[in-house]
Amino acid sequence: MDVFRDARLVVRRLLKSPGYVVASTMTLALAIGANTAIFSAVYSVLLAPLPIRNPTRLVIAWKTEPTRNLAVVEATFRDYERWRAASQSFVQVAAMGSSSWPAVLEDDAGATTLASVGVTATFFDTLGARPILGRALQPEDDQPAARPVAVLSHDFWARHFGADPSVVGTPLRLASGPMEIVGVMPPDFDFPRGTSFWTSVVPVLAGSGKSWGTDAFEKVGVLFVLGRLRDGITLESATRELDAIARHAPDTLPRPAAVPAVTVTAFPDYVLGPVRSALWWLLAAVAVLLLVACANVSGLMLTRASLQRREQAIRLTLGATTVEIARAWVLESSILALVGGVLGLAASRWMLSMMAALAPTDIPHLADITLNVPVALFTLAIVGLTALLCGFGPIVQLRTGGLLTVLNEAARGSTGRQSVRIRSVLATLQIALAVVLLISAGLIVRSVTALHRLNLGFNPSGVVTMAIQPRINQPSPNEAIHGLLERIEQLPHVQDAGAIFLRPLALGAIGQETTVVLDGQVDTPATRAGNPVLNYQVATPGYFRAMRVPLVRGRWFDDHDDAHSTRVAILGETAAARLFPGQDPIGRKLAMPSFVPRDDSMVWRTVVGVVNDIRYRGLDDVRLDVYDAARQAVQTAGYVVVRTDGDPMTTAMTVEGEARQDVRAVVDDVTTMDAVVARAVAPWRFSMWTFSLFAVMAFALATVGLVGVVSLDVAHRSHEFAVRLAVGADRAAILARVMRSIGSRLLVGVSLGLFVAIASSRTLGGLLFGVSPIDATTYGTVIVLVMIVVVAASYAPARRAASTDPAVLFRTE
Helix, strand or coil, rough: HHHHHHHHHHHHHHHHHHHHHHHHHHHHHHHHHHHHHHHHHHHHHHHHHCCCCCHEEEEEEEEHHHHHCCCEEEEEHHHHHHHHHCCEEEEEEEEEECCCCCEEEEEEEEEEEEEEECCCCCCCHHCCCCCCCCCCCCCHHHHCCCEEEEEEEEHHHHHHHCHHHHHHHCCCCCCCCEEEEEEECCCCCCCCCCEEEEEEEEHHHHHHHHHHCCCCCHHHHCEEEEECCCCCCHHHCCCCCCCCHHHCCCCCCCCCCCCEEEEEEEHHHHHHHHHHHHHHHHHHHHHHHHHHHHHHHHHHHHHHHHHHHHHHHHHHHHHCHHHHHHHHHHHHHHHHHHHHHHHHHHHHHHHHHHHHHHHHCCCCCCHHHCCCCHHHHHHHHHHHHHHHHHHHHHHHCCCCCCCCHHHHHHHHHCCCHHHHHHHHCCCCCCCHHHHHHHHHHHHHHHHHHHHHCCCCCCCCCCCCEEEECCCCCCCCHHHHHHHHHHCCCCCEEEEEEEEEEHHHHHHHHCCCEEEEEECCCCHHHHHHHCCCCCCEEEHHHHHHHHCCEEEEEEEECCCCCCCCCCCCCEHHHHHHHHHHHCCCCCEEEEEEECCCCCCCCEEEEEEEEEEECCCCCCCCCCEEEEEEEHCCCCCCCHHHHHHHHCCCCHHHHHHHHHHHHCCCCEEEEECCCCCCHHHHHHHHHHHHHHHHHHHHHHHHHHHHHHHHHHHHHHHHHHHHHHHHHCCCCCCCHHHHHHHHHHHHHHHHHHHHHHHHHCHHHHHHHHHCCCCCCCCCCHHHHHHHHHHHHHHHHHHHHHHHHHCCCHHHHHHHH
């Protein structure tokens, strides 16, 4: 009953101080809301149960060739078999396509492109995933002559088949031939993300090998290997073991000079990329923000407690216990925290919508964040922790100093030196924590600035792009594309149009490498292995103009570069410098594979131009680019790019309509190059905005807290200042004395913040791009900014102390 009585008294007391209540609850609402929002994202993306068994024990592996600067070399099927047979690090091993393979679905509605992934029969068992209908792949599906089968994703099944359970056993009608549908996966199983169906990779490789006249199992690298670690085996030890197996494997490819290695990546890191680190860092950042907010509110409560020292002294004199008074402060902090928590839940919804708008679109479950039961329990725990932290200061002050001291201070109207000291410590810690967040945010802002200044090699503004597969009868798909581009260039608002084999930033680190032999060299496996590996592309003449790719030397492709003319090639600037150092590459010859099925011969091309490097494989990845003329090449330049001076998406609709004059053409992946680049930059942009928001909030709260300390200190020393001014002290000296006190607290806070920031800088490296974790510019800017803002904000109470009339001060005493 005493608790309810005290609660009523506390509520009445709070209602008499609306300014204090609003300031405290709004401060806590921002911090609790930020913690709720970030934990919601962390739970949904990183912690929520997945339809995958123990994903933290899963790893993804692929080969690398450091001596040839190849960070990603896809494994062959024989690599997978060797690793599975020789490795002792895994309990289960599977293989999957390194990227999705397009498949054309044909039905009454027309042709649609689906994303398929070739996997081994062990794929679903290794992941620990089970279909909700039918069966997964079986060992008999992993046979070269096995009939083609497909396991559908839940999204594709619901969208195309209307969630019909009788679909199992029916054919999936593809342009390449029918596949029997054998199963449907659960709705939350989406790996690799965006997959329409999974099929056995063995029959696919067998068929490709027959078409190309080669051993696709041994010589075609298109796979990543998925493994589940044994108990007690670390990622590092698994890497060492696979590395040793790869180095001792027979090398059937013409790469005797290459030194193979293996990269093993944790499954969560592979799926989430830099966003995983960003989310953990953001959770730490909002925890810091919560501490700053609690320190701020605790400081307000300390001031309030100091003003009530007389009342508390009288209650103690009349027989009240410190436990009863402490209980009142706990109740007050609990009520403030509870109100702040309710407001914080409302604020978290706004923050979640902001995060969803900023976050990368390919992060699983981030768009589906909700305030569920685990998040509500987390928020409740945060409210409880906040109540304890906020009420700690007044309770500590209550236990310090004897009754006589309290009565003497109350008689003098003093707020108590102990209160000032505690608030000073809290404000100093707030400044330190704010400095840590500001430095982290500053480094990420610098990273995003570096990304925007990055020379991509092309200008994405005003360019629409789409994947087009012509289906009309033409000598080759590239001839059909050539005719389509001629029609597109006549459309309104179209400035230039072209096409490319693999669009920049389309497949991440995956692409088409090729070996090369230069004129004057003898074509041997050793020669090919000794030359650099090139990033192979096929382009039409208009591609470079549409993308505004600068021509460094020579000429672009033109309409005369067709199947009846001499084979030509264009090099990227870095490729030209590596292949022909110190020489003019124009007119030089190089040989590359023909890429014709059943033809292993090398075909000579004449270099006719050098263009700017383009970042095809990643923002931080410059390759040695080489281009074949589309009308002379076998690979299809299926990504159309169109530069427009009008609305890009309106132009896209017009271009799509032109492409569909071929009624069987497949048109998809319609977007703008600005959107493609934005998708690549999204992890850093997401981190920048969220970090910056929380850092600014923390800094604002810390500044307010320090100004409050200065104001309290000035009020506490009012008698001292009156005496000094009365005996002739200079007002400037009073001002300097107060500012020195501010400076000492500021210096300690900044120094402590710098120490923590430097100590934790290495762990932030994964979120940075083009900037050192110990960037002098960022650190210096933050220090200067913090000092200027804090000093400017604290100057008003300091000046007020120096300009007050001593007579007024004595009268108030």
